[in-house]
Amino acid sequence: MLTKRLLTNDKGGMIVLGLIALAAVLVPLCNLLIPEGSSFHISTYTMTLFGRILCFALLALAVDLIWGYCGILSLGHGAFFALGGYAMGMYLMRQIGDRGVYANPELPDFMVFLNWDSLPWYWYGFDMFWFAMLMVILVPGVLAWVFGWLAFRSRVTGVYFAIITQALTYALMLAFFRNAMGFGGNNGLTDFKDILGFPITAQGTRATLFFLSALALILGYLACRYIVTSRMGKIIVSIRDAESRTRFCGYQVESYKLWLFVFSAVLAGIAGALYVPQIGIINPGEFSPLNSIELVVWVATGGRGTLYGAIVGAFSVNYLKTLFTTWSPETWLFVLGGLFVLVTLVLPKGLVGLIARFKKSTPAKATTSDEITSTEHAIPEAKE
Numbered sequence: 001m002l003t004k005r006l007l008t009n010d011k012g013g014m015i016v017l018g019l020i021a022l023a024a025v026l027v028p029l030c031n032l033l034i035p036e037g038s039s040f041h042i043s044t045y046t047m048t049l050f051g052r053i054l055c056f057a058l059l060a061l062a063v064d065l066i067w068g069y070c071g072i073l074s075l076g077h078g079a080f081f082a083l084g085g086y087a088m089g090m091y092l093m094r095q096i097g098d099r100g101v102y103a104n105p106e107l108p109d110f111m112v113f114l115n116w117d118s119l120p121w122y123w124y125g126f127d128m129f130w131f132a133m134l135m136v137i138l139v140p141g142v143l144a145w146v147f148g149w150l151a152f153r154s155r156v157t158g159v160y161f162a163i164i165t166q167a168l169t170y171a172l173m174l175a176f177f178r179n180a181m182g183f184g185g186n187n188g189l190t191d192f193k194d195i196l197g198f199p200i201t202a203q204g205t206r207a208t209l210f211f212l213s214a215l216a217l218i219l220g221y222l223a224c225r226y227i228v229t230s231r232m233g234k235i236i237v238s239i240r241d242a243e244s245r246t247r248f249c250g251y252q253v254e255s256y257k258l259w260l261f262v263f264s265a266v267l268a269g270i271a272g273a274l275y276v277p278q279i280g281i282i283n284p285g286e287f288s289p290l291n292s293i294e295l296v297v298w299v300a301t302g303g304r305g306t307l308y309g310a311i312v313g314a315f316s317v318n319y320l321k322t323l324f325t326t327w328s329p330e331t332w333l334f335v336l337g338g339l340f341v342l343v344t345l346v347l348p349k350g351l352v353g354l355i356a357r358f359k360k361s362t363p364a365k366a367t368t369s370d371e372i373t374s375t376e377h378a379i380p381e382a383k384e
Contacts, residue, residue, distance in 0.1 A: 006225045012352055013225065016308040017218055023050070024214035028207035044203055047210050048278050053318045054213040055275040058220050060298045060310040062267035065224045067296070068305030069233065070260055071240030073158070076165030077268050078292035079172050080140035082282070084269025086176075087139055089189035089282040090123060091132030092200070096193050109191070110184045120182045129196060136273040137266050144265030145258065152254040152261075157243070166289045173287030188283025195277055206278065213274045217311070220267050224307055227260070236260060297340045303350030312351055 007014050027050065030042040059081050066072040098105040102112040106119055125131040147168060151161060179185035198205045227233055238246045239253055247253045276282045285291075294317075302313020317339070324332040347354055 006222055006229060010225065010308075012306065013221065013308040016311050017221060020054075020214050020218055020311075024211050024218075028211055032203060032207055044206050048206055049322065051206070051210040051213045051278045052275060053315055054210070054217050055271045055278070056295075056298070056318055057311040057314040058213075058217045058271040058274075059268050060295060060302070060314040061217070061220055061224060061307060062264040062271070063295055064299045064302075064304060064307055064310035065227070065267075066260055066264045067299060068307075068310070069228050069240060070236045070257060071243075072257060072261060073162045073296070074165045074261075074264075075162045075289065075292045075296065076169040077264070077295060078289070079165075079169035079287055080144060080265040080268035081272040081275070081291075082172070082176075082284075082286035083140045083143065084136045084272030085276040085282040085286060086183060086189070086272075087126075087132055087135040087269070088273040088276045089192075090126040090135075090183075091129060092192040092195060092277060093189050094123070094127040095195070096191065099193055100191070108184075108189075110179075110187065111182070114179055116182075123182070133273070136269050140265040140269035140272075141262050144262045148258045148261040152257050155254075166292065169287050169292055170289050173284050173289075176284040176287060184283070186284065188281055188285075189276075190281040190283075192277065192280060200277055200280070209274065209278050213278070216270060216274055220270070221307060221311070224267075227263075228307070232256070294336060297336060297343075300343050301339060301347075301350055303352035306350075306352050309350050309352040316351065 007017070027042055027047055030040055031044060031047050034041040036043075059077065062080075063074065063077050066074060093108045096108065100109040100112075102109050104112050107116060111119070126135070147165075151164065156164065175181055176183050176188075177186055183189065192200050194200050195205065198208075228236070235246065235251055235256055239251075239256060243253055272282075272286075298313040298317045299310045300313070301317050302311065303309025317336075320335065320339075321332060324335055343350060349356070
């Protein structure tokens with residue numbers, strides 16, 4: 001019943017979630033059960049590719065929640081994504097044990113190569129799956145809480161907030177590139193063997209990871225949908241459209257923004273944790289500010305402030321990226337820049353807005369609740 005309530009008046013969301021749920025079942029089955037010679041067989045490479053995009057879609061969803069509905073433009077969500085990925089990578093490295101190149105049961109190969117004598121204290125506990133999953137949530141969440149508390153308390157907003165989030169992810173990238181940090185330096189963490197005792201390159205393991213990525217995206221969408229359709233969602237939208245007015249109505253604007261920012265960071269961390277075992281590596285390049293900027297392009301292309309538009313944008317842009325990097329890698333950045341300009345000038349509501357424009361038979365005002373966009377929504381009265 002809760003799911004039905006969340007998806008009421010959200011036709012686009014229902015279609016997107018239905019397709020994801022269908023893919024979550026059919027893609028692994030077509031990979032595992034249908035012989036390779038069949039035209040209906042889906043290769044492990046293709047399944048892994050789409051599994052990676054599912055993780056990107058969850059990351060885009062996290063950005064759309066804070067940017068599309070609260071007006072917080074973050075250019076640092078790639079950092080939260082990478083931190084979640086590193087937490088998972090540290091667990092996977094601890095599982096290698098004495099099967100590494102140097103056969104050291106305690107130290108990862110890169111630490112042996114750098115003549116480390118013992119395991120750093122912050123690596124302890126990562127040999128346990130539950131601890132690693134806890135860190136996937138806590139590390140991005142705590143960083144987002146500290147950073148957000150300082151920024152929102154100082155009332156840093158708009159382009160200034162975007163700049164300092166970009167500075168945050170750049171600083172983390174430089175730190176993780178250093179060998180002394182103990183995270184593999186330039187090479188990062190790789191050569192993973194298994195996860196929970198299952199070979200990480202096995203076909204069944206890849207199919208399971210694909211299914212879990214799709215499930216995480218569906219649950220993440222429902223959680224975001226629950227937030228934006230609740231009473232708090234109306235307050236969040238009012239903060240985006242009229243922050244001063246909302247504050248004068250008695251609401252603790254900074255608290256709402258901080259809570260939403262932390263939740264969004266946790267979603268990004270979970271996306272990173274699902275991404276790493278599928279791609280097989282995590283390195284400081286994931287902290288690159290360019291990745292966070294590209295992430296904003298996904299959301300803008302799909303349709304900001306719709307949630308399902310972020311998923312559509314992540315799939316469409318990454319599919320284009322796969323095509324162009326295969327055909328002509330040097331042209332991709334030009335295509336990406338041109339796409340952002342095109343969306344900004346011609347498609348301000350993204351692809352989902354373009355589809356909605358074609359489907360409208362009359363110029364009647366849109367009444368769907370998947371775009372809570374105007375200040376005409378009444379701000380709930382503050383409790384005394």
